[in-house]
Amino acid sequence: MSAPLPFLKGHGTENDFVILPDPDNALDLPAALVARVCDRRAGIGGDGVLHVVRSAAHPEARAMAGEAEWFMDYRNADGSVAEMCGNGVRVFARYLEHAGLVTAGDLAVATRSGVRRVHLAKNAEHAENAEHAKNAGNAEHAKNGDVTVAMGRAVLSADGVTVSVGGRSWPARNISMGNPHAVAFVEDLAHAGELRAEPAYEPAGVYPDGVNIEFVADRGPRHVAMRVHERGAAETRSCGTGACAVAVASARRDGLDPAETGTPVTYTVEVLGGTLTITEHPDGNVDMTGPAVIVAEGRIDPRWLAGDGAGDGDGR
Numbered sequence: 001m002s003a004p005l006p007f008l009k010g011h012g013t014e015n016d017f018v019i020l021p022d023p024d025n026a027l028d029l030p031a032a033l034v035a036r037v038c039d040r041r042a043g044i045g046g047d048g049v050l051h052v053v054r055s056a057a058h059p060e061a062r063a064m065a066g067e068a069e070w071f072m073d074y075r076n077a078d079g080s081v082a083e084m085c086g087n088g089v090r091v092f093a094r095y096l097e098h099a100g101l102v103t104a105g106d107l108a109v110a111t112r113s114g115v116r117r118v119h120l121a122k123n124a125e126h127a128e129n130a131e132h133a134k135n136a137g138n139a140e141h142a143k144n145g146d147v148t149v150a151m152g153r154a155v156l157s158a159d160g161v162t163v164s165v166g167g168r169s170w171p172a173r174n175i176s177m178g179n180p181h182a183v184a185f186v187e188d189l190a191h192a193g194e195l196r197a198e199p200a201y202e203p204a205g206v207y208p209d210g211v212n213i214e215f216v217a218d219r220g221p222r223h224v225a226m227r228v229h230e231r232g233a234a235e236t237r238s239c240g241t242g243a244c245a246v247a248v249a250s251a252r253r254d255g256l257d258p259a260e261t262g263t264p265v266t267y268t269v270e271v272l273g274g275t276l277t278i279t280e281h282p283d284g285n286v287d288m289t290g291p292a293v294i295v296a297e298g299r300i301d302p303r304w305l306a307g308d309g310a311g312d313g314d315g316r
């Protein structure tokens with residue numbers, strides 16, 4: 001019998017992840033195993049897995065090892081591989097700090113989308129953020145402080161798509177944040193329906209590798225709210241790359257382009273699980289700031305891992 005497998009559970013604005021520390025990349029993680037781990041009834045439950053591997057030990061990250069010691073090997077809840085996860089990279093950095101593998105401040109994380117620079121608030125900043133967060137009534141945020149990630153540039157495509165739910169249709173903007181997004185502006189977030197199934201879009205086949213679909217409604221000046229149907233995970237309570245795509249799409253819709261004005265533009269993006277702050281800079285780089293929390297740690301029973309557990313079902 002193999003040894004119990006250590007894991008942690010964390011979330012960023014309630015986009016939740018099972019963290020699997022595996023510095024030497026010794027774990028075999030087939031899609032079916034990831035899906036079982038993310039199962040909310042028969043497994044631990046999560047929107048995805050953060051497989052924590054030393055960059056030097058992973059074939060997809062070896063070339064980044066000089067710049068970033070750790071690689072976020074991200075898997076969606078259905079076991080599919082994704083290029084990037086914005087909430088995930090904040091939680092990943094929080095884990096590295098929690099495990100004593102890095103200290104607060106600036107660090108780099110390798111992802112399939114390239115190296116991402118992360119800033120983990122230090123104690124003094126924590127205190128400042130904590131005060132701010134306490135005033136905003138968010139005790140968990142107050143305890144954990146914010147994490148900022150330089151998310152790279154948004155790539156906007158000229159081709160639009162049409163997204164439909166329950167007899168309503170909206171034009172959507174195609175934006176890549178390293179992973180694909182379609183952003184639709186709606187009058188009421190309830191119009192997105194239950195989002196159990198992926199919304200229809202056309203032209204068919206425009207996303208051969210799948211897409212994350214965001215629905216956005218206005219809340220005030222430079223303040224929007226969104227819901228998301230994530231590729232490989234259905235509706236989640238937050239999506240960091242999605243919030244960046246939404247902020248950039250909202251800015252363009254509002255006639256704001258930092259590259260033209262030379263002035264950064266910041267949007268507040270409300271998600272079901274909290275709030276993210278997104279700033280687009282004149283050079284096109286997008287920063288995302290939000291909380292990241294470690295909630296538990298434990299060990300996975302090797303018998304369950306080997307598939308011997310009774311009652312394993314399709315319980316997502």
Ligand SMILES: N[C@@H](CCC[C@H](N)C(=O)O)C(=O)O
Nearest residue numbers: 082085086087179239240241
């Ligand atoms: N929740 C993530 C995005 C995770 C990957 C996504 N489902 C995809 O397949 O592209 C985020 O916070 O960005």
